[in-house]
Amino acid sequence: MRSVFVAATRQHVGKSTTSLGLLAALSSRVPLESIGYLKPVGQQHVEVQAAAEGAPPLRVDKDCRLAKEYFGLRCEYKHMSPVLMPRGFTKSYVDGEIDMERQKQALLHAWEALRAAHPNVVVEGTGHMGVGSIVGLDNAAVAKLLGLEVVLVCEGGLGSAFDELSLNLAVCAAQGVKVRCVVLNRVQPAKVEMMRDYLGRALGRIGVPLAGLEPFLAAPSMGDFAKLLGQRLISGEGHGEEHVLRHCGGVQFVTCSVRRFEERLAEGEYSDRLLVVHGSRLGILEACLRHHAQTGEIRGGVIFTGTRHSWAPDEPILARLRESRIPTMHAPLETTEVAERIQKFTAKLNATDRQRTEAAIRHVQAHVDMDVLLGGTAAGGLASPRRGV
The missing domain is CATH 3.40.1390.20 (HprK N-terminal domain-like)
Known part of the structure; x- marks a missing residue:
């Protein structure tokens, strides 16, 4: 696989769940130390302990903590969440108070350090492909900067799903970014086979594979x-x-x-x-x-x-x-x-709720063709998956 960028057509459609499924699939195929996770641009942060003893806590996107703690990833927090855009960030940028070239260099430095130590990196975007465009770090621009193909996650529906996909595909095309495949999430169980047939054929006309359809899974605590x-x-x-x-x-x-x-x-x-x-x-x-x-x-x-x-x-x-x-x-x-x-309400995955995280991973792996998402051979070759993966 090497690395892939997981994005979505909008918020709350299953991007983090798909990323976790990818990490789980990788962990069954390649050594754990070869796997990394990157949230290039984050919005909601948490404080975590820095690797160096006595160093002050780091602020990282909350999804980084979930990925690292759940899978026991060996990558360092300082490389997992290079750019944070908290409330007020875009106003500060427009006011000329933030140097985005420095932000891009921080992102590239984190990326190079991460993939040098962990060649199979799951990169998770933020929101739809255009999020962050006001500062020049939208998902499509970041995928291009890192030279990655995109897995695009969207929500169930036929015409509405394809409409949203078309808008996001256009943003990718404008940046010259290839979309590897599409994952359709939150599909009504009774419509899964119909959607597999019709959306699969519609995507086939534009040369984009449909890697899986996930029935709606809601399990708030x-x-x-x-x-x-x-x-x-x-x-x-x-x-x-x-x-x-x-x-x-x-x-x-x-x-x-x-x-x-x-x-x-x-x-x-x-x-x-x-x-x-x-x-x-x-x-x-x-x-x-x-x-x-x-x-x-x-x-x-x-x-x-x-x-x-x-x-x-x-x-x-x-x-x-x-x-x-x-x-x-x-x-x-x-x-x-x-x-x-x-x-x-959409319940979000978090580091403390292992029950929901495990259920989400099982759900993704049961309904999505991970080989399509992985895109072929990862570093060192993809071994046959373990039973149940």
């Missing part, structure tokens, strides 16, 4: 929902990370009668769901507690909504929820607003 709604768990938080990081198998807004709700609980339909229920519906909360006490089968979580204090469950029920350890939070919002926020 209770901690993700707590951050989304600006609340803390009132039950489950003090009982270990497994409660905060508990993943739900879907979201269920409970609008049915208590009797019908109990029937569905007994049928196992709601056992792993995030149950969203108005705080005035104490009968639903009581049914949850009874079912959990009898079976222990509430493996998801509960959000109760409502803006009026009188609608919130009383202290005896809250005490029973805490005793049950069912991850629970109160969102002092109308149910419709909670629904809107959840619908628009």
Whole structure:
């Protein structure tokens, strides 16, 4: 493979997930010390410990920390995230306060140092191909600067996906950057085969392979929902990370009668769901507690909504929820607003949530042809993949 640039048609369509899948595929084929990861232009940073003892912490893009810590990569943080563009960066650039030539040289220095020690580098872009164009470091320009082919990730749909691809392909063509293949993510499961056929043929007409289609995979944790709604768990938080990081198998807004709700609980339909229920519906909360006490089968979580204090469950029920350890939070919002926020929410991968990271990697490898993404032979030759990879 040597190296490849993973980009996307827009934010939140699976670029980081695809990058992780590539790193996992590489780790099964070549020595770990030959693998590197680069986020040439980052926006959201975290502090990490520098390699040199006593050195101050470094600021790197958050995806660098995830890649390095999850896979145990040997590359140094100082080479993984050479350019950071925090809030206000573009204004400072337009005001003449930032020398972008120095930024480009820092990027090239990091790239040369990284690939000299780790010849198989997964380079992950930021947003769509044009992001960063105002400062001359958009994804297409960076891919050209590094001399890399691009894997382009887009979201499910036929006409809409192709429209977005066309815009991003045009940006690549303007820079003379080759698109190696396309990965279609977040496809409705019932439409996977149809999309494989039609989008595959449409891309074939312009000479771009379709490397895979990934059905929609959404697995936010209770901690993700707590951050989304600006609340803390009132039950489950003090009982270990497994409660905060508990993943739900879907979201269920409970609008049915208590009797019908109990029937569905007994049928196992709601056992792993995030149950969203108005705080005035104490009968639903009581049914949850009874079912959990009898079976222990509430493996998801509960959000109760409502803006009026009188609608919130009383202290005896809250005490029973805490005793049950069912991850629970109160969102002092109308149910419709909670629904809107959840619908628009995309849970991001992070270094602490290994369960979701592992699930995302398995998902990518099950649905994407990694040999197409890898583009042939990596440094030293690509060995046959291990079973399950």
